[in-house]
Structure formats: structure tokens, C-alpha cells
Amino acid sequence: MISFPKQVDREKRLHQAIAFWIARIISYSILLILFLILFFILKRGIGVINWEFLTAMPIDGMTKGGILPAIVGTLYLVLMSMIIAFPVGVLSGIYVNEYAKEGAIKQFVKMMTNNLAGVPSIVFGLFGMALFVNRLGFGASILAGSLTLALLALPLIIRTTEESLKAVDDTFRHASYALGASKLRTIRKVVLPIAFPNIITGLILGIGRVSGETAPILFTVAAYFLPKLPQSLFDQAMALPYHLYVISTSGTNIQASRPIAYGTAVILILIVLGMNLLANFVRSHYSRKVKMK
Amino acid sequence: MIMKNSLLFTALCLLGYACGGPGSSATKSITVKGSDTVLPVAQKTAESFMAANPGVSITVVGGGSGTGLTALMDGNTDIAMSSRDLKADEKLKLQDKQIEFEIKTLAVDALAVIVHPSNPVQRLTREQLEGIFTGSITNWKDLGGEDAPIVVYSRENSSGTYEFFKEHVMDKKNYASSVLNMPATGAIVQSISQTTGAIGYIGFAYMTPEVKPLEVSYDQGQTFVGPSMESAKDKSYPISRPLYYLYDVKNAEKVAAYMDYVLSAEGQQIVEQVGYIPLSK
Amino acid sequence: MKRLVERSAEGLIKACGFASALTVLLIVFFLFKEGISFLNSSPVEDHHALFVHSGNPVTQLEEGQIKDLFDKKINHWKQLTDYGHPVVLLTANDLERLFTPEQLGNNLEYLSACVAHYIDTVPGTLAYFSERQLSLSPAIRIVPVPNISLWKFLSGRQWFPTAQPAAMMGTLPLILGTLLVSLLAILIALPLGLAAAIYLAEIADPRMRNILKPVIELLSGIPSVVYGFFGLVVIVPFIQNLFGLPVGETALAGSLLLAIMALPTIITVSEDAIRTCPIAVKEASLALGASHWQTIFRVILPYASSGITAAAILGIGRAVGETMAVLMVTGNAALMPTSLTQPVRTIPATIAAELGEASFGGLHFKALFALGCLLFLITLATNLLVERTTSKSRKS
Numbered sequence A: 001m002i003s004f005p006k007q008v009d010r011e012k013r014l015h016q017a018i019a020f021w022i023a024r025i026i027s028y029s030i031l032l033i034l035f036l037i038l039f040f041i042l043k044r045g046i047g048v049i050n051w052e053f054l055t056a057m058p059i060d061g062m063t064k065g066g067i068l069p070a071i072v073g074t075l076y077l078v079l080m081s082m083i084i085a086f087p088v089g090v091l092s093g094i095y096v097n098e099y100a101k102e103g104a105i106k107q108f109v110k111m112m113t114n115n116l117a118g119v120p121s122i123v124f125g126l127f128g129m130a131l132f133v134n135r136l137g138f139g140a141s142i143l144a145g146s147l148t149l150a151l152l153a154l155p156l157i158i159r160t161t162e163e164s165l166k167a168v169d170d171t172f173r174h175a176s177y178a179l180g181a182s183k184l185r186t187i188r189k190v191v192l193p194i195a196f197p198n199i200i201t202g203l204i205l206g207i208g209r210v211s212g213e214t215a216p217i218l219f220t221v222a223a224y225f226l227p228k229l230p231q232s233l234f235d236q237a238m239a240l241p242y243h244l245y246v247i248s249t250s251g252t253n254i255q256a257s258r259p260i261a262y263g264t265a266v267i268l269i270l271i272v273l274g275m276n277l278l279a280n281f282v283r284s285h286y287s288r289k290v291k292m293k
Numbered sequence B: 001m002i003m004k005n006s007l008l009f010t011a012l013c014l015l016g017y018a019c020g021g022p023g024s025s026a027t028k029s030i031t032v033k034g035s036d037t038v039l040p041v042a043q044k045t046a047e048s049f050m051a052a053n054p055g056v057s058i059t060v061v062g063g064g065s066g067t068g069l070t071a072l073m074d075g076n077t078d079i080a081m082s083s084r085d086l087k088a089d090e091k092l093k094l095q096d097k098q099i100e101f102e103i104k105t106l107a108v109d110a111l112a113v114i115v116h117p118s119n120p121v122q123r124l125t126r127e128q129l130e131g132i133f134t135g136s137i138t139n140w141k142d143l144g145g146e147d148a149p150i151v152v153y154s155r156e157n158s159s160g161t162y163e164f165f166k167e168h169v170m171d172k173k174n175y176a177s178s179v180l181n182m183p184a185t186g187a188i189v190q191s192i193s194q195t196t197g198a199i200g201y202i203g204f205a206y207m208t209p210e211v212k213p214l215e216v217s218y219d220q221g222q223t224f225v226g227p228s229m230e231s232a233k234d235k236s237y238p239i240s241r242p243l244y245y246l247y248d249v250k251n252a253e254k255v256a257a258y259m260d261y262v263l264s265a266e267g268q269q270i271v272e273q274v275g276y277i278p279l280s281k
Numbered sequence C: 001m002k003r004l005v006e007r008s009a010e011g012l013i014k015a016c017g018f019a020s021a022l023t024v025l026l027i028v029f030f031l032f033k034e035g036i037s038f039l040n041s042s043p044v045e046d047h048h049a050l051f052v053h054s055g056n057p058v059t060q061l062e063e064g065q066i067k068d069l070f071d072k073k074i075n076h077w078k079q080l081t082d083y084g085h086p087v088v089l090l091t092a093n094d095l096e097r098l099f100t101p102e103q104l105g106n107n108l109e110y111l112s113a114c115v116a117h118y119i120d121t122v123p124g125t126l127a128y129f130s131e132r133q134l135s136l137s138p139a140i141r142i143v144p145v146p147n148i149s150l151w152k153f154l155s156g157r158q159w160f161p162t163a164q165p166a167a168m169m170g171t172l173p174l175i176l177g178t179l180l181v182s183l184l185a186i187l188i189a190l191p192l193g194l195a196a197a198i199y200l201a202e203i204a205d206p207r208m209r210n211i212l213k214p215v216i217e218l219l220s221g222i223p224s225v226v227y228g229f230f231g232l233v234v235i236v237p238f239i240q241n242l243f244g245l246p247v248g249e250t251a252l253a254g255s256l257l258l259a260i261m262a263l264p265t266i267i268t269v270s271e272d273a274i275r276t277c278p279i280a281v282k283e284a285s286l287a288l289g290a291s292h293w294q295t296i297f298r299v300i301l302p303y304a305s306s307g308i309t310a311a312a313i314l315g316i317g318r319a320v321g322e323t324m325a326v327l328m329v330t331g332n333a334a335l336m337p338t339s340l341t342q343p344v345r346t347i348p349a350t351i352a353a354e355l356g357e358a359s360f361g362g363l364h365f366k367a368l369f370a371l372g373c374l375l376f377l378i379t380l381a382t383n384l385l386v387e388r389t390t391s392k393s394r395k396s
Helices: A006-048 A051-055 A068-099 A104-118 A121-135 A142-166 A170-178 A183-212 A240-249 A254-292 B002-019 B022-026 B039-052 B065-073 B088-097 B126-134 B160-168 B185-193 B229-233 B249-263 B265-274 C002-036 C063-070 C092-098 C111-121 C150-155 C172-203 C206-219 C224-243 C251-275 C279-287 C292-321 C324-329 C347-354 C363-395
Strands: B028-034 B056-061 B079-082 B101-115 B123-125 B151-155 B180-182 B198-203 B215-217 B240-248 C048-053 C088-091 C125-130 C140-143
Touching: A006 A254, A006 C172, A006 C206, A006 C224, A006 C251, A006 C292, A051 A068, A068 A104, A068 A142, A068 A183, A068 A240, A068 A254, A068 C002, A104 A142, A104 C002, A104 C363, A121 A142, A121 C002, A121 C292, A121 C347, A121 C363, A142 A183, A142 C002, A170 A183, A183 A240, A183 A254, A183 C002, A183 C224, A240 A254, A240 B185, A240 C224, A240 C324, A254 C206, A254 C224, B028 B065, B028 B249, B039 B056, B039 B249, B039 B265, B056 B249, B065 B079, B065 B088, B065 B240, B079 B249, B101 B160, B101 B185, B101 B229, B101 B249, B101 B265, B123 B126, B126 B151, B126 B215, B151 B160, B151 B185, B160 B198, B180 B185, B185 B198, B185 C224, B240 B249, B249 B265, C002 C363, C048 C111, C088 C092, C088 C111, C092 C111, C111 C125, C111 C140, C150 C172, C172 C206, C172 C251, C172 C292, C172 C347, C172 C363, C206 C251, C224 C251, C224 C324, C251 C292, C251 C324, C279 C292, C292 C347, C292 C363, C324 C347, C347 C363
Parallel strands: B028 B056, B028 B079, B123 B215, B151 B180, B151 B198, C088 C125
Antiparallel strands: B079 B240, B101 B198, B101 B240, C048 C125, C048 C140
């Protein structure tokens, strides 16, 4: 039996204690910094938010009034981009996980969607401008902006769909096949219902992502000021992130519009965090349900 | 089942959304697009014009002079705002497309050269400004100030303001590479107000007490004039430029009421409120 | 009938899968179509040219030389070639000063004659005119300007995309600026993020971990424009005061902001990597008498190294493509970066700031698309790198 001298043992413990404390301190300082950022903005912005701020049009060169058109614009963009991206993304996820055979094609599709996830958002903006705005002639419009945002959200939805389908135990599939169900029927009646809550998580995360993006909508949809809410898919729209960008950097009276900028930032943060929280809730709620079964 | 419901729901949304479109044609709608410098004027005049004419709706979109002119050529906007003259390739394109434009000056913008309020320097000649922005003068002590490096702020290289300053202040010479480019004028004001050695130029409308305007001389230092509404109106302040509205002559009738309003006494009053110099009669 | 429905449904699924996969190719196609056409075009504006006296022996002028000539840094032809005359510039703006309206004619029909006469009498003239306005005569000739090559685009040190008469499209300062800001951001974020990941995976109470991890994940969702806004109002003045700098918009400010933004991603990904270390390996190390810390440092971290590398590369990829936050805090001066306390200009910020004002389909517009291609290639490379490191770890 070899035993370390006490000296070494103590040294070892001391090292460990120091290292652990450093890790602990760093972790908490990171959290602290992130919270300080949130707090800094919330403190200045939360007081601005009231019913009028949410439901009024901007007035007086956007230094007073509300941000209704930006909220509605973001809502339209999120809705439209999800209408496009969600079905396509889910079907693609089903293809990758259920239909594609292992091998070159599956590898190719996976590689492509992975790479799509890594494309910087400004590149999506460039592409959207070249294809939707100019080539297809949509002009800067909700349609062009939503299509661009849909592409951005696509890999996220594909990946969550794929992961949630993968999580469905194969015994379910085999049982369904044994009962004589076809592959499509099995997917529709057995696999999808089980995977559905997780797929929805992807949708919610996609909404969070899409509502906060500025670069892709810069040249495809964003408007500085609209007198009315957008009326059709071919109208331009205001949007929360772009609104925050313009009122914090342009406009002739920056100081006067600062409160609006902070208020807009708070709304944006609340939407994005709210969506993430919702996704977490759906995920944990569902996993608990499965355990109970 | 869930799937079906959600599909139905989205389909309904889509339908309701699409149907919203045609109803809008009852009101007249005008789009104004382009230069970020002209934006505040366009936005405020649009606001009050619509208050007086409930039947009209005016959309104001920024994006820059280039965006506005392109949109005008493609018929995507009724009025283009511009803070610069047409570029050669834009003129050629117009010729090729056989579009005839009306160019109207709606206001004059005086460019103020600004520094941090604590800077002791009060006045500069055009030649000194040229030296600063082309990078041959880099320290405030050469200009009678403290021994501190000069931090130069400018607008983005594609903006009309950048071009104008280059042409009329810098004798068409290029900016030094070390110049900081800010995406918008507001950002320049913000940065100069928190940087002691900074210098930059902004539209007079953006003046705030947090920054100090300099007097400039265009006659080798004989007379210095500071930017103000008066000096710009009587044209004694040398750095000022026109701001334009452009529209297709085919659309003249559609935009006439709004154009008249902007150029009317009332419209020009708004121009002055926003901080630009109204057109002298 | 049922068969048919099923067939078409399956067809739809397959079509969607392929459509999604092909989106990347579509992006590549459109991006590169605009971007590539930029190469091999002339830096001089369409239908415009530089004219000199036919006796002037200059064979060609590079963009840099043209800029120096028009900036009046080159005053004498001797500096360029064997020609003993001082440089005199002549552009359309000088016409009014030099000629009377009668001389030029109502529709500038005598412009060619006037300019030709002027150049003939002032042999050092360098004139910049539209080829449509100016017809050639024996006294004058056009100086060729070499086209923009890929090499010049990548290695040029000056970014003056709107310079007249010849645009300078050197992207080296932009490329280096982008890499500097993102690499420094990861250098700051990686050790901190790794420490936090170790804490979460190994040290923290599981209950604590269950609270902290979702919170950190939440923070990765804050929009970049919010971070940019915060950076502009807080980090920029902070950096300026801390180091007593003349200016706060620096590479450092951008890196710091990007580091904060990258932290959640790095923490999440490396924590996942650390937790893949099998219990058996850990227990073996502990059983040999190693302390928990020694086990983490000597056993778990090496085991998770490829996952951590992937986290770092992923972080760099994100940082490289980040647009709005960087645009708002780095000052955007297209300088060759030499220090951290200097303003820099990144590729995404350049695209976002300039595209709106560039005239559509023009040289500048195409150059920005070429920058987009460059950005795409950089992120593609980092993505492939991530894939390789993670697949390698899976195999081992």
C-alpha cells in the first residue's frame, strides 16, 4: 500500500480548492455581466413601456408616441416566415431522419443544412436582396423579408425535427409496421404525435431567432416610418430590431429618442427571452409527461 | 390532429392576410424613399400632411440615396430623396430607360464641423480641414489646441454627405484611411460627445449642446463664420448643400399635392423646425 | 387512390428535403454570380476614361497611382515615367472655369475640341471624361487602367470603393480586421467559457446546474442589435476611459462585445463535450489517487478537447459573421490593423453600411457581393473544420 505523504495531499487539496474557486468566480462573473447588461437596459426601458407605447403610432419624428407598427411588422414577419419555414423544415427533417438512406445522399443533405446554419445573417440579407427583391421582383416587401428570414430559420427547424424524430424509440415504428400500417401512416399517426412537442420547441426557438434579426431585413423589408400598418404582402414593414437600430443611430434628436430606444430594446428582449422560456417549458413539461407514463 | 388544426389555422391566417390587400386602394398612397439625411424632413412633413389630408397615406423609407434612386428607376417608389447629385452611371441608366425625372430642391442642409465641447479650438480654415480629413494634420497642437491626437469621424463612404464634404471641403481629395466611418449621423454625435480629441461633420439639424460647432473660413482665414440658421440663410456660411426630391414626370399629378405642401410656407416651416434651412423665396 | 395520396405525400417530403439542401447552392449561385462578375471589370466608372497628351509615354495607370494623382500627392509625371511636365488635372467640374459657354456650345457639342485643344497646349494634362462626351483626336489618347484582379482584391491595402476616377477595392484591411476582432473575441471568451463549463459540468450542484444552464442558454438569444446598443453606450466609453485612449471605438471594444455574445454558445457546447466523458474513465482516474481537479485537468479536458475545439471554431464562425453589434462599436476605419486600440472595419459591417447607398448593379454593389462571397467562404471553412473535429472525436 503506497500512501502519499500528507504534505502532497494537502497541496493537492489546496490546488483543487483554488482551481474550483476560480472556476466558480468566473462562472458567476459571466452571469453577473450578462445580467448587468439585461438590468442596464431593463432599468432604463421598463418605465417607458405602457399601453400607449405598445399601441400608438410613433409621432414627432419618432421621439414620442409608441412603436405599434414595429411590433406589428415583426409579428407579420415572424408569422409569414414561419408559415414558410415550418412545413418545409419539418418535412425536410422527416426526410432526413425517416426516408434518406444512410450514405452519400443523406450525408450530402445533412452537410448542406449544417452549412446553411453557419451562413452569416448578412449573407442571407445579400441573397434575399439579389433573389427575392430584385430577380423575382418582389421589391422590398414583407414577402421578400419573410422568405429571407424563413431561410435563416430553416436549418434550426430541420435540426430540431430531426433530433426529436431520432428520439422516438424504434419499437413504436416496429409495432406500427407489425399492425400493417404503411411507412407514411406510421410517421403520421405514431412517430409525429410523439415527436410533436419537441418539434414545436424548434418552431418557438425559430420565432425567437427570427424576431431578433436585423441584418437579413435591412435590405429586404425594413422601413423607417410607415403611417399605417402594412396592408399586403408587398408592403414594406417596420420591425423591432431595425427600429432599435435606426432610432439609436439616426434621427436628428438622439437624446430625445433614447427612451424609445430603451423601450424597444426591452420589448425585443422580452419577446426573445419569452420564446426561449416557452420552448424550455414545453420541453420540460413534455419530458415529465413521458416519465409519468 | 394537432397537425391538421395548425395547418388549417395557418391557412386561415394566410387567407385573411391576403384579403387585406385590395382594400387599401381606396386611399391614395405615396412612397418616399432614399437618403437618410432627408428622412427627418420627409417623416415630419408626411406626418402633418396626412393629418390635414386623411385620404392620403405616405410611407417613408430610408436606406440611402442610392436605394432611393434605384427604386425610382424601377418604379418601386414615387419620390426619391437624395442628398447628392446623380452619379454618372445613374444618369446613363436613366437615359437608357428613357425616364424623365423632375428634381426639386426642398431644403438646404448646412454641414457643421463639430468637436468636443472641451476643445479650445474655435475656428479652422478650409485648408486646415482638408489637412485633417486627408490625414496630413494629425495633432491638435498644430491647430492651436492641446497636444492630443485628432480623432476624425466621418459618414460611411457611400453616403451623400461623405461625397459632398469631399468635394466641397477637401478639394476632391480622398479621406485618410484612419478616418472612422460611422453608419449614421446620430452615431457621430454620440461618439464625438464622448471623445475629447474628436472632430467630425454633421448636418446642422443634428446639432446638440453635447458637441461644439467650429467657425470655418473659406478665404484663407480672413473671415470665419459659424453655422447657424441665419448664416446659412444669408449664404455667408460656406458649407451648405441642397437636398432633393426626385420623381418621374409621369407621376407628377400623383405627388403634386404633397410636393406643393413641402414647398409651401407651412412645409418650409417644418423644414426649419427639423433643423434644415428653408428655401429662400 | 390512397396509394396515390401516399405517393405524392412521400414525394413532397423528398422534394422538401432536397429543396432545403439545395438552398445553400442557391445562395452560392446568386452570391457568386454578382460577386464574380466584379472581378476583371474596370475600376473606372462605365464609359469613362482617363485622357492624356499623345506625347505622354505613360503606358498604364494603377488605381493607387490614379488616387495619388488626383489627391495631388503626385505632382509631376517624372515621378511615374519619363515625361518632363507637371501634372494638371482636368475634369468636367473645371470646364466652366476654363471655357465660356459659347466655346463649349449649347449641348457641349464643341467639348471634344475644347478639351483636345487644352491638352495640346498643356502637355501635362490628365483629363477624366465620359467617352461619350469626348471623341478621340490625334492630340489625345486614353491611358489604359488594368482591370481588378482577384489578387488585387485580396491583397490591396486600400478600401476606397467610391473613389473617383478609379475605385480602390483592396480588402486586405477588412479581412484582417474581421479575423483580428473575432480571434481576439474567442481568445477572451474561450478560457472564461471553459471555466464556466467546467464549473457547470463538474463542480456545481446538479440543482444549481439545472437553473444555470437554461439561464445561460436564454442569454444566447438576446438580439445582436441590443448588444450593439449596449456596446455603444457602455463598452465604448468604458474602454476609452480605462486605457486613456483618444478614441473608444476600437478593435478591443468589438472583441469584448463579441466575446460576451459568444460566451453562451461556448459554454453550452463545451459543457456538453465535457459531460460526454464516460464515468468509468473518471472513476479510474480518481481510483488512482488523483484529486477531482487533477482528473478534470488531466483526464476529462483532454478527453473533451475535440468538442471544446469545435466550440471555439463555432464561436469564431459566429463572430466572423456578426454584423450589427460590430458595426456599432468598432469605428469602421478601413486601416490595416496594427494594434488593438485602433478602429477596425469588418466585412459584415462594410456590407451592411454601404449596400444601401451603392448604386444598384454598379461596381461598388458588385464589390460588396464579392465581400459577401468572401465571408461565406470563411464561414464555410470554419463549418467544415467543426464537422471534421467533431466527426474525428466520434470515431475515436
